[in-house]
Amino acid sequence: MTAKKRPAPPPLELREACILAAWEVIAERGIEQLSLREVARKLGVSHQAPYKHYPTRDHLLSEVMRRCLQGFAAFLDARPRHHDPEQDLESLGLQYLTYAREHPLEYRLMFSSPWPESADPQELAGDAVHAYDVLRGVLRRMHGESPGVQEKVELDALCIWSMVHGLAGVLNGQCVDRLGLKPLVLQRAVAHAMTRMRAGLAAEL
Amino acid sequence: MTAKKRPAPPPLELREACILAAWEVIAERGIEQLSLREVARKLGVSHQAPYKHYPTRDHLLSEVMRRCLQGFAAFLDARPRHHDPEQDLESLGLQYLTYAREHPLEYRLMFSSPWPESADPQELAGDAVHAYDVLRGVLRRMHGESPGVQEKVELDALCIWSMVHGLAGVLNGQCVDRLGLKPLVLQRAVAHAMTRMRAGLAAEL
Numbered sequence: 001m002t003a004k005k006r007p008a009p010p011p012l013e014l015r016e017a018c019i020l021a022a023w024e025v026i027a028e029r030g031i032e033q034l035s036l037r038e039v040a041r042k043l044g045v046s047h048q049a050p051y052k053h054y055p056t057r058d059h060l061l062s063e064v065m066r067r068c069l070q071g072f073a074a075f076l077d078a079r080p081r082h083h084d085p086e087q088d089l090e091s092l093g094l095q096y097l098t099y100a101r102e103h104p105l106e107y108r109l110m111f112s113s114p115w116p117e118s119a120d121p122q123e124l125a126g127d128a129v130h131a132y133d134v135l136r137g138v139l140r141r142m143h144g145e146s147p148g149v150q151e152k153v154e155l156d157a158l159c160i161w162s163m164v165h166g167l168a169g170v171l172n173g174q175c176v177d178r179l180g181l182k183p184l185v186l187q188r189a190v191a192h193a194m195t196r197m198r199a200g201l202a203a204e205l
Numbered sequence: 206m207t208a209k210k211r212p213a214p215p216p217l218e219l220r221e222a223c224i225l226a227a228w229e230v231i232a233e234r235g236i237e238q239l240s241l242r243e244v245a246r247k248l249g250v251s252h253q254a255p256y257k258h259y260p261t262r263d264h265l266l267s268e269v270m271r272r273c274l275q276g277f278a279a280f281l282d283a284r285p286r287h288h289d290p291e292q293d294l295e296s297l298g299l300q301y302l303t304y305a306r307e308h309p310l311e312y313r314l315m316f317s318s319p320w321p322e323s324a325d326p327q328e329l330a331g332d333a334v335h336a337y338d339v340l341r342g343v344l345r346r347m348h349g350e351s352p353g354v355q356e357k358v359e360l361d362a363l364c365i366w367s368m369v370h371g372l373a374g375v376l377n378g379q380c381v382d383r384l385g386l387k388p389l390v391l392q393r394a395v396a397h398a399m400t401r402m403r404a405g406l407a408a409e410l
Binding site for chain 1 (some may be wrong): 235237315316317318319320326329330333334337356359360361363364366367368369370371372374375376378379380381383384385386387389390391393394397398400401402403404405406407408410
């Protein structure tokens, strides 16, 4: 006996429901298993229903990722602020690491999963740039706004992003737990890396 | 009509064939889909056959990961060597990034996937420690062997691993391509990060 289809909810509600259902599919079965058919099955609506709002699976995935990127940028914006840009940069790094630890699925979706190819590339890129601009903004306060230092801002932004992304991956990964490191070393890893990075950033190039 | 079972190959051959088949399952369908049943299906042998060599799926996964870790450590050992430890550290970093770029699946398996829980934890950990010791060895040449600096060695090892792991993740990921960064910035990202890291490591703590 096949399951009875529920009547489709009103359009706006279905549009939002698809996003929540997509999120559940990704969380339970991995991003590879996301399809509009699977979303329809989870919602108990007809196979056709999600297509009214999302022409392809990538359009839906794009919307899920936009929500992630917007939430991530808002989380970074909500860090404890400091007038001193060096202190603010450290606060931003800690906030980034907190996000990665507390939202591992969102974090993996944004930074370790294939991005949707076809759908709304401009809008998605815009949200990614907005999140990245939080970091560039702090570095501009540190290095200045003059055109001559913008390449340094860009290179340092990539460097700092890589450092915190790497800390998140190493400390939240499972390999590090097998190395027999002392608890004190693990506890001090972030503060130590930030000290090294601060000294590195202060160096004349 | 069900597929005819091939006669099981001789024991040693089957033991190796399981590893190759497991690798194919992981590459094609993701680590979550790895099971001894799936490996048996791929090899065209009876469901029971792989159990002769691997009591559980985690024992097989453990063997696959050991091969990865050993190959990774050998790759790091094969870097261009330098007498000067600072230069050697840079060579190690570049070799690490080359491995991550050229072996993305192995890299993800070691550092971004759940490790097997039950099987041979000591042997697997030993291989992980061996790979990590390549990095600690270079840092001991830099900082010295005296007990007083071993905590610095450990903290710097975690810091440098995080930096190169982060560079690998950012530069091989898909997010960075959507940020509209200039090609020159991307080309110089690794050299710049290494310059910052070298300056950071040289600082007195």
